[in-house]
Amino acid sequence: MASNWKSLKPAERVAIQQQDVWSMINEAAAESVANMGQGFFNYNPPGCSSLRKSIAREYSLSFNRELDPDTEVTVTTGAHEGILCALMAFISRGDEVILFEPFFDQYISNIEMPGGIIRYVPLSAPQENTLRTSSAEWTIDFKKLNDSFNERTKMIIINSPLNPVGKIFSRKVLETIASLCIKHDVLILSDEVYDRLCYVPFTRTATLSEDFFSHTLTVGSAGKAFQTTGWRIGYLVGPDHLIRYVAAAHTRICYSSVSPLQEAVAVRFWDYSQREMKRKLDIFIQVFDELKIPYSYPEGGYFVLANMASIKLPEDYPFPLHISSRPRDFKIAYFLIRELGVAAIPVSEFYKEQTTVAATNYLRFAVCKTDEVLVQAKAKLQQLKKYMV
Structure with missing residues (x-):
């Protein structure tokens, strides 16, 4: 039975949408009135943002x-703020996500922040029977999901490609997840910020059916797509009955996003070469092949997870208190920075505290760097040989 999207109720903080004084006066003034009310300029600098039209197209x-x-x-103002708005x-x-x-x-x-409660559904890591595994081998516990x-339950967040793993959720998996959401009248927040960096077929959740579209907010990022993270331009796409409330929240959080940067993105909503990022991945992972350190190759995005279980840290190494009290992967990350000059992110940070044991040997390496930095990092990581058991 098809679900009725009208049962997807917004939070009270945006539901009423009482018109603010600024838009009330501006609408009443229209074009024929000398609008001396709000302190905005009634003339624009060169250029007019057309980003929303570019995104819609x-x-x-x-x-x-x-x-x-x-x-x-x-x-x-960035995909992060967009997710907060949603x-x-x-x-x-008391709502659950x-x-x-x-x-x-x-x-x-x-x-x-809005008082939500999190229900965690674990993905099982692949069995490392070989040096290289695929992010596709990280699997969902569907019983736990159900x-x-x-x-x-009010919402589910689907991040595909998934940070930090790089897993792309297959069409079949997305259909299973989305069908549960339709059955329970649950919103889908589909975080697709790495959608232009996919090395296997990629499916947008909202495209699966009319029902799925009516329940889905899709998140995108100009920063991730066009390597402009500092510009802080993100966007959400979805049906009017959902977007109107996201826009209302956005107005209350930061009112508007920087116009010149929107214009810069809109000039050409272009494609970045997936081949270029895959080339960087292939350059960097050579060091793990050479050192025989197991790693997971991503289906999308630009992160590589490496299993550092074979690294033996000096027993008397002087870790500062804020590191010594954290899981092993924090210690490895600190050690790599101080002794090798290479920074990576401890993967236990991507788990809730009770389940960090699943990740305490993993580090996440980002390859969205110049070739010079990638080559330097590879050379420095070769020093791990003397710490391997």
Whole structure:
């Protein structure tokens, strides 16, 4: 039975959407009145942002439907703020959000700020019978997923490609997840910020069916897509009955995003070469092949997970207290920085505290660097030979 999207209620903080004084006066003034009310300039610098039109045009092709740039797209100050807007728009105190583990750590604070409760669904790491495994081998515990739904479940976050693993959720897996969401009238927040860096077929959740589209908010990032992370331009795409509340939350959080940067992105909503990032991956992983350190090759994104279980740290190494009290992967990460001059992220940070044991040997390496830095890092990591058992 098809689900009714009208049962997807926004949080009270955005539901009423009482018109603010600024838009009230501006609308009443219209064009024929000398608007001396709000302190905005009634003339613009050269250029006019058309980013929403560019996004709507691009996503209309993959969604196979005509998207309205005014009602089905909202631009945010980075994808991170966009995700917070979606959660502030629909999550109230006591609502539950399902989150796959490992997860992008910023999800946690974003869920907890509006009072949400997290239900974790673990992904099982691949059995490392070979030196190289694929991120595709990280598998969902579907029984745990099914059991996580209840009357308090309001949203699920799907991150594909998944940070930090690089796993791309297959069409079949997405259909299974989304069908559960339709059955329980649960919103889908589809974080697809790495969608232009996929090395295997990629499916957008919202494209699977009309019901899935009506339940899905898709997150994108100009920073990730076009290597401009400091510009802080993100966006959400979805049906008007969802986007309107995300836009309302965005207005309350930071009002608007920087116009010149939107214009810069809109000039050409271009494709970045997946081949170029895959080339960087292939350059960097050579060091793990040479050292025989097991690693997981990503299906998308630019992160490589390496298992450092074979690294023996000096027993008397002087770790500072804030490191010595953390899991082993924090110690390895600190050791690599201080002794080798290479920085990586401890993967236990992407797990809740109770399950960090699953990740305490893993480090996450980002290959979105110049070739010079990649070659330097490889040379420095060769020093690990003297610490391997």
